[in-house]
Amino acid sequence: MGANSAHFGTDIKPSDEMVILTEEIISQMHTHASSTYPEECCGLLLGNFENQSKTKRVIEARRMGNVFPKEERYHRYTIDPKEFLVAEEDAESRGLEVVGIYHSHPNAPARPSKFDTDFAWPTLSYVIMEVANSKLVETRSWLLKEDRSEFAPEALITGGNKVVE
Ligand SMILES: [Zn+2]
Numbered sequence: 001m002g003a004n005s006a007h008f009g010t011d012i013k014p015s016d017e018m019v020i021l022t023e024e025i026i027s028q029m030h031t032h033a034s035s036t037y038p039e040e041c042c043g044l045l046l047g048n049f050e051n052q053s054k055t056k057r058v059i060e061a062r063r064m065g066n067v068f069p070k071e072e073r074y075h076r077y078t079i080d081p082k083e084f085l086v087a088e089e090d091a092e093s094r095g096l097e098v099v100g101i102y103h104s105h106p107n108a109p110a111r112p113s114k115f116d117t118d119f120a121w122p123t124l125s126y127v128i129m130e131v132a133n134s135k136l137v138e139t140r141s142w143l144l145k146e147d148r149s150e151f152a153p154e155a156l157i158t159g160g161n162k163v164v165e
Pocket of ligand 1: 128
């Protein structure tokens with residue numbers, strides 16, 4: 001693993017909130033983030049909620065267009081609403097749901113911005129990738145607190161990481 005790998009929690013318990021992704025999906029998101037650099041990329045995480053929605057199991061990452069005005073895309077994103085609807089309907093037809101949203105932070109930490117917090121939805125996982133010089137620095141997942149005041153970090157799990165009792 002190393003500096004380009006995803007951020008993994010340690011001592012994850014089944015009661016904890018977590019998002020489970022495959023290495024392939026992480027790799028697809030990283031490729032997307034590198035390709036749009038120095039603009040933010042964005043996309044949907046499609047999958048299923050498990051364990052009273054505490055666990056999100058991601059089956060697919062779907063790229064979305066960033067329709068924020070171009071001159072601000074280095075630090076802002078808005079998912080194309082038309083693409084969102086099409087993807088959501090397609091997911092539902094396959095028994096999947098939108099369980100999260102991913103986007104990149106070119107030259108900024110993988111932490112939610114004030115803008116991200118103001119426009120976030122509860123329940124969904126927000127996976128943020130820090131990118132510098134088109135290279136991935138860090139990938140982390142976040143959940144909006146119930147009072148919507150701020151995000152809390154969420155465990156990001158891939159195949160190689162075990163959930164411990
Ligand atoms: Zn952001």
